Amino acid sequence: MKIFCCKDRFEDILTCIYDAWSCALKEGHNNIRLMREPVWQQSLFDEYIHVDADREKTEKVIRSIKKSISNQAYFWVFYASLSVEEDALQSIYNFLRVGFAVGAGVCSMYANPHVMRILELKRRIGNESHYFREFARFTSLEDKAYVCHIEPKNNVVTIVAEHFADRMPSEHFVIVDDNRRVAVVHPKDEELYLMYLTEKEFDVLSRSEDFEDEYTRLWRTFFKTIGIKERENRACQRNMFPIWMRKHAVEFKE
Amino acid sequence: MNEIITDYTTEEKLNILADAAKYDVACTSSSSDRRGKKGFLGNTKACGICHSFASDGRCISLLKILMTNHCVYDCRYCINRASNDIPRATFTPEEICELTVEFYKRNYIEGLFLSSGVLKNPTYTMEKMCETLLLLRNKYHFNGYIHVKTIPGASDELLATAGYLADRISVNLELPTAESLSKLAPNKSFKTILEPMGKVSDTIKAHRVAIGKDARMERSRGNMYLSNSIFQSRQSIERQEGITEASVKNALVPSDGGKLKRSFAPAGQSTQMIIGATDESDYTLIKTTEKLYQSYDLKRVFYSAYIPINEDRVLPQIGTPPPLLREHRLYQADWLLRYYGFRANELLSEEKPNFNELLDPKCDWALRHLGYFPVEVQRAPYDLLLRIPGIGPRSAGRIIYGRRYGTLDFDNLKKMGVVLKRAHYFITCNGHRLYNTPIEESYITRQLIDTNGRDNWKVNNQNNTYTQMSLADFGIG
Ligand code: SF4
Numbered sequence: 142m143k144i145f146c147c148k149d150r151f152e153d154i155l156t157c158i159y160d161a162w163s164c165a166l167k168e169g170h171n172n173i174r175l176m177r178e179p180v181w182q183q184s185l186f187d188e189y190i191h192v193d194a195d196r197e198k199t200e201k202v203i204r205s206i207k208k209s210i211s212n213q214a215y216f217w218v219f220y221a222s223l224s225v226e227e228d229a230l231q232s233i234y235n236f237l238r239v240g241f242a243v244g245a246g247v248c249s250m251y252a253n254p255h256v257m258r259i260l261e262l263k264r265r266i267g268n269e270s271h272y273f274r275e276f277a278r279f280t281s282l283e284d285k286a287y288v289c290h291i292e293p294k295n296n297v298v299t300i301v302a303e304h305f306a307d308r309m310p311s312e313h314f315v316i317v318d319d320n321r322r323v324a325v326v327h328p329k330d331e332e333l334y335l336m337y338l339t340e341k342e343f344d345v346l347s348r349s350e351d352f353e354d355e356y357t358r359l360w361r362t363f364f365k366t367i368g369i370k371e372r373e374n375r376a377c378q379r380n381m382f383p384i385w386m387r388k389h390a391v392e393f394k395e
Numbered sequence: 396m397n398e399i400i401t402d403y404t405t406e407e408k409l410n411i412l413a414d415a416a417k418y419d420v421a422c423t424s425s426s427s428d429r430r431g432k433k434g435f436l437g438n439t440k441a442c443g444i445c446h447s448f449a450s451d452g453r454c455i456s457l458l459k460i461l462m463t464n465h466c467v468y469d470c471r472y473c474i475n476r477a478s479n480d481i482p483r484a485t486f487t488p489e490e491i492c493e494l495t496v497e498f499y500k501r502n503y504i505e506g507l508f509l510s511s512g513v514l515k516n517p518t519y520t521m522e523k524m525c526e527t528l529l530l531l532r533n534k535y536h537f538n539g540y541i542h543v544k545t546i547p548g549a550s551d552e553l554l555a556t557a558g559y560l561a562d563r564i565s566v567n568l569e570l571p572t573a574e575s576l577s578k579l580a581p582n583k584s585f586k587t588i589l590e591p592m593g594k595v596s597d598t599i600k601a602h603r604v605a606i607g608k609d610a611r612m613e614r615s616r617g618n619m620y621l622s623n624s625i626f627q628s629r630q631s632i633e634r635q636e637g638i639t640e641a642s643v644k645n646a647l648v649p650s651d652g653g654k655l656k657r658s659f660a661p662a663g664q665s666t667q668m669i670i671g672a673t674d675e676s677d678y679t680l681i682k683t684t685e686k687l688y689q690s691y692d693l694k695r696v697f698y699s700a701y702i703p704i705n706e707d708r709v710l711p712q713i714g715t716p717p718p719l720l721r722e723h724r725l726y727q728a729d730w731l732l733r734y735y736g737f738r739a740n741e742l743l744s745e746e747k748p749n750f751n752e753l754l755d756p757k758c759d760w761a762l763r764h765l766g767y768f769p770v771e772v773q774r775a776p777y778d779l780l781l782r783i784p785g786i787g788p789r790s791a792g793r794i795i796y797g798r799r800y801g802t803l804d805f806d807n808l809k810k811m812g813v814v815l816k817r818a819h820y821f822i823t824c825n826g827h828r829l830y831n832t833p834i835e836e837s838y839i840t841r842q843l844i845d846t847n848g849r850d851n852w853k854v855n856n857q858n859n860t861y862t863q864m865s866l867a868d869f870g871i872g
Contacts, residue, residue, distance in 0.1 A: 278502055372702070
């Protein structure tokens, strides 16, 4: 068995698919597997092939998905590539096998297990990014810039950032994925860009979360006041907003 | 008593004016999608976004405040009535704007819900509110969601201005009959409430037609396949069609003409009724709701379980628990009207004017119409599928879609989101029933009351999860 491995980044993933696919044309789809690194347990009998990102191959893959399947399929692949699930890369590959065989119709084959799987991955990405739209919080750095820390399971920081770029196009802001140590930066009136943070940058940004100002306090006041005593229902509150999710929600900090 | 200059800090004002606003239940931010634009702050999302959950489990989506809790009126059920001796405060327009944009930038809120007591007179109050909104839109460049509650009795121009500045506009009906209203809110009347409601409704229609949309508000897609829904009835359509022309004539025009260049209340109009302060039946409430949807094309009707806060002989005593289960039943029924193609008079009647405490309205209906069941899911049309307890618009849609590609079994149904523990009494799947239970009223009633019982207990004990109503929360989804 040949196992194609790559870093967990979109270009690397698509390049890996490209190389695996070319190999499969000779050796058969069932004799190869795909995996993102790190690969923890290497088996003795398999051959591991590391693939590095290649712009041209990436673009070829994107073009053929859009042309031979559909834009929607590309969108699904993109979302699935952000998934933290171990089988994400293999699942994308499996989905594309079906997709290249049947074309655009693949997106309504709800009974096919490979299609179901990609949909499931996509759904989880959608849910998690929506969750951060709701519960992410920004702190203000002296009214000049706004910083937000999130700890997503999946790699959704770019999707979340796109939402906020639309929401506040004319503010400087940074969204930091504390787990992956990447940040998406949004300079006022400009495009987003991605930064892989150095140790030092990360430390500096980490401190921003302790910043509080007048509005943090006002928000807590509002939050306390708006609940109706006669209807108090902590169980429901916990249900809707579980305690483990409240880490970055300043209204719950005393 | 008006505009007493106090030296309250913003924080103290926020405390007073959020506290006074908390009884208004509407807190949704769903609208059409409006993209952000350079130089402005904010967008709006069709799905609406919740940002937190308060101690009562209700979702917090908007900065919900009163501009002032001074009030010259004396509505008996209201904490802000003139005869109450309470701390009073008034926000300046700038304070409201700063709170809104600063909260918004920190992602605490989706926008502003501005309401107010009556300061001096309705027109003066509305002027102040419009001034605030104008400042927020034009000087603070706020492009997020705004819900404004209008003051009955304010002038048409002000109503128009408010509508062009806000996403949603509401006039609270408060009580479902004219008698109750004159008894409890002597300064208000059906006329001063329904007239602006009608004008807003006409203006929304005229505006929608002018920008190339259907005159009527968008409803859930499922309604397209329901021939008998309240939005499709002859009465509703006749009124709608005849009215487009009249709407254009009646449409409100703000005093500064078309300068605002905004859509008129794109998220529509809503209203709220208080439950349990007076003795109207559920039937009256749900009939009124239906009429409001049909005649004014309201986007939502909200219900607010009355919490006794004033010592008053015509009102329930302080300490009476708010009728939460009843409120819950009304929301369930409202859902059945808007998504399931039910009519008010199918759910209740003069003879049976109140909802069953033990069963949700849909189970209750099914048990009174056992002749329709069992329904064969492999063949039943969409509207009939929706009548089955345990099947909602989403699962009904999936059934229709799924059965085109093959025969369904109970396992498929479960995966599609059908709640079998309710549904199995009422369906066959390819001629088979899940268990061999009799289709017999008293038997199924007993079983369902059991299933329902736990949910009801939860509502009564304030343990449930029905805040920002979603289909699944109802157990009828
Ligand atoms: S008008 Fe009536 S309901 Fe409104 S604030 Fe005044 S007293 Fe309360």
